[in-house]
Amino acid sequence: MFVSVRDKLREIVGASTNWSDHVKAMEERKLLQSFLAESQKELPPRRMRDSYIEVLLPLGSQPELREKYLTVQNTIRFGRILEDLDSLGVLICYMHTRVQEAKMSPLSIVTALVDKIDMCKTSLSPEQDIKFSGHVSWVGKTSMEVKMQMFQLHGNEFCPVLDATFVMVARDSENKGPAFINPLIPESPEEEELFRQGELNKGRRVAFSAKSLLKMAPSAEERTTIHEMFLNTLDPKTISFRSRVLPPNAVWMENSKLKSLEVCHPQERNIFNRIFGGFLMRKAYELGWATACNFGGSRPFIVAVDDIMFQKPVDVGSLLFLSSQVCFTQDNYIQVRVHSEVASLESKEHMTTNVFHFTFMSEEKVPLVFPRTYGESMLYLDGKRHFNSMSTPVNLRKDYLVEP
Numbered sequence: 001m002f003v004s005v006r007d008k009l010r011e012i013v014g015a016s017t018n019w020s021d022h023v024k025a026m027e028e029r030k031l032l033q034s035f036l037a038e039s040q041k042e043l044p045p046r047r048m049r050d051s052y053i054e055v056l057l058p059l060g061s062q063p064e065l066r067e068k069y070l071t072v073q074n075t076i077r078f079g080r081i082l083e084d085l086d087s088l089g090v091l092i093c094y095m096h097t098r099v100q101e102a103k104m105s106p107l108s109i110v111t112a113l114v115d116k117i118d119m120c121k122t123s124l125s126p127e128q129d130i131k132f133s134g135h136v137s138w139v140g141k142t143s144m145e146v147k148m149q150m151f152q153l154h155g156n157e158f159c160p161v162l163d164a165t166f167v168m169v170a171r172d173s174e175n176k177g178p179a180f181i182n183p184l185i186p187e188s189p190e191e192e193e194l195f196r197q198g199e200l201n202k203g204r205r206v207a208f209s210a211k212s213l214l215k216m217a218p219s220a221e222e223r224t225t226i227h228e229m230f231l232n233t234l235d236p237k238t239i240s241f242r243s244r245v246l247p248p249n250a251v252w253m254e255n256s257k258l259k260s261l262e263v264c265h266p267q268e269r270n271i272f273n274r275i276f277g278g279f280l281m282r283k284a285y286e287l288g289w290a291t292a293c294n295f296g297g298s299r300p301f302i303v304a305v306d307d308i309m310f311q312k313p314v315d316v317g318s319l320l321f322l323s324s325q326v327c328f329t330q331d332n333y334i335q336v337r338v339h340s341e342v343a344s345l346e347s348k349e350h351m352t353t354n355v356f357h358f359t360f361m362s363e364e365k366v367p368l369v370f371p372r373t374y375g376e377s378m379l380y381l382d383g384k385r386h387f388n389s390m391s392t393p394v395n396l397r398k399d400y401l402v403e404p
């Protein structure tokens with residue numbers, strides 16, 4: 001149960017339960033600094049099974065739990081699952097990095113990236129037990145890749161529901177600088193393959209980011225796509241680059257936007273008194289879902305979550321501005337991007353903290369989305385790149401029932 005996962009995390013880092021004690025609790029954590037390793041070599045290697053955890057979410061046997069997870073359609077809120085995966089990922093990393101002689105962990109482990117969440121072909125019922133499992137699958141010097149799976153009981157069997165890959169980073173006791181983590185030793189050919197995959201994932205992330213449209217021009221093929229879309233929006237009645245009209249069954253990208261604001265209260269703080277990554281994901285996901293719903297005109301289902309980077313921590317007390325838009329569509333699929341930025345109450349300066357990418361599938365075929373400006377064209381291409389990186393096959397699957 002996830003209350004127990006979060007209680008365990010509190011115990012591991014000695015977090016305060018009362019907000020009024022949070023400064024004192026952080027002062028106490030400073031004393032743990034002496035348990036930090038000066039190099040990775042000093043730390044004993046760990047095996048994948050050392051960090052392996054299974055957690056049961058007994059929705060079937062404990063109906064009082066269901067309320068928190070329930071959608072109006074009697075399915076499961078995916079936003080809640082994102083929160084649970086985040087907590088579990090952090091706990092897995094604490095298992096990998098346990099220090100026997102210290103009562104509390106000297107490390108502050110934070111979520112750096114949700115690399116991928118792929119949904120498997122199964123519906124989610126709020127009346128059946130759910131099981132999560134996961135372990136560390138790759139480590140660098142201060143970062144760890146965690147693989148998690150979620151299963152739901154069907155008859156007597158737990159069937160796979162989703163696969164998730166997160167990257168967590170270890171920081172010092174005060175969450176101010178990087179901290180070394182234990183090496184990982186693969187023990188079988190399967191584990192060696194997982195580790196190798198982790199290494200490849202790191203390379204893929206670097207390559208994807210190097211090709212970012214924020215850094216370099218689109219490819220020739222992408223430029224052609226954008227130019228053809230531009231030509232498709234020119235009014236044939238006037239010989240002008242300026243009179244733009246939408247083709248049939250299309251929507252201007254700017255008209256797909258939805259925005260929201262959250263006040264970040266202490267209730268949503270994580271064990272390090274910053275805003276909990278899972279809360280940020282839930283809020284972004286729900287706005288993204290509403291955007292897809294508004295755009296497609298029918299209930300959309302989540303198919304994939306990709307590349308959520310936690311660039312900056314969000315302080316308690318900040319204002320969180322979320323802005324969501326459809327940036328690419330194909331057949332029944334809607335690719336949504338949610339941008340989040342914070343501003344403190346004192347300063348008006350905004351800072352980007354995350355960009356979220358969600359792929360939804362609608363019951364009906366959805367309109368095309370057209371960029372009007374160059375900036376929007378880049379969003380379109382970025383959305384297309386994220387859509388194409390999805391591993392789920394592009395075909396309509398009616399048995400999905402995963403909603404907000």
Ligand SMILES: CCCCCC(=O)SCCNC(=O)CCNC(=O)[C@H](O)C(C)(C)COP(=O)(O)OP(=O)(O)OC[C@H]1O[C@@H](n2cnc3c(N)ncnc32)[C@H](O)[C@@H]1OP(=O)(O)O
Pocket residue numbers: 006009086087090109110111112113139140141142143144167169171178205270271274275276277278309310311312313314
């Ligand atoms: C219930 C408890 C829940 C607690 C969990 C949360 O809620 S956490 C709350 C949500 N998350 C956050 O607030 C985190 C916000 N982001 C940050 O603070 C920072 O961006 C960061 C610490 C993640 C990374 O900072 P820097 O990039 O300056 O750090 P640094 O350069 O030292 O890199 C540290 C390690 O992280 C890796 N790294 C950094 N960013 C990465 C990314 N996007 N994808 C993969 N790996 C990444 C680097 O390769 C390096 O690994 P190697 O050293 O192995 O080469």
